[in-house]
Amino acid sequence: MPTAYVLINCDLGSEESIIGELKKLSETVEVNGVYGVYDVVAKVRADTMEKLRETITWHVRKIDKVRSTLTMIVIEGQGEKKK
Known part of the structure; x- marks a missing residue:
């Protein structure tokens, strides 16, 4: 599942209000x-890479009082624990 750290x-x-807005995003x-x-x-996760990009671009970055973001998209399969 596509994941990113923003x-x-x-x-x-404005940290508390931004954290509150981010918690509202599914x-x-x-x-x-x-x-x-x-x-x-x-940490943001979506069903598709397109949905992940859309969430970050149109929702996270548009939150009032967000000045800038740095997005790190996770490489799937690396760093996962073996079961």
């Missing part, structure tokens, strides 16, 4: 506020 820079003090698997260069990290 690193988000936002306006100062494609958001996990979201956390973080210290460092970025303010929020979201």
